Amino acid sequence: MSLTLYYFHDPMCSWCWAFRPCWQEIVAGLPDHMRSQRILGGLAPDTDQTMPKDMQAKLRSIWQAIQQTVPGTLFNFEFWEKCVPRRSTYAACRAVIAARRQNPGYEERMILAIQQAYYLEARNPADSHTLIELASEIGLDGALFSADIESPAVQEELLKEIEFTRKLEVKGFPTLLLEKEGVFTAIQYDYNDAKTVLHQIERLS
Secondary structure (H helix, E strand, O other): OOOOEEEEEEEOHHHHHHHHHHHHHHHHHHHOOOOEEEEEEOOOOOOOOOHHHHHHHHHHHHHHHHHHOOOOOOOOOOHHOOOOOOOOOHHHHHHHHHHHHHHHHHHHHHHHHHHHHHHHHOOOOHHHHHHHHHHHHHHOHHHHHHHHHOOHHHHHHHHHHHHHHHHOOOOOOOEEEEEEEOOEEEEEEEEEOOOHHHHHHHHHH
């Protein structure tokens, strides 16, 4: 029987950052006959425009709300003073795919590196030079990564994942869907308790 838990996310989604510890617990607790798969949903397309001040204020308030909702989630608010924010996450998504193409084991490392850079180190993963630095820091081949992140093949792969996300009518991130023999079921989650997901999976599988 085919059982897959799909996790729809974006590496620059602040709620996905908050969900990270819970997701790790969920993956560790999955039954042996089930696999998990991340899908990049692509939160915001490429742009060189500086994020409008009202959107900056909105995102700062979301970070504050997350800290209240998911205790222990850390944010470095210096990002908003030190960086020029852009509402653009596709480059970070392509970075995850480029890392995965070099070595599937580096997908998770790249996601974490992007999240730590953005939320803890006040570095901007919307900037290509930041992503190239992160690739080298986690041990990827920097030259190959630089070529891949700009390649049509990586862009095509991202667009396929975004299309899959839209086809399943995923409206926000994080989203969990369980696929059982081609049928997708939405899985409810609690940012502070992995058992909420694991109990549903046990019942559905």
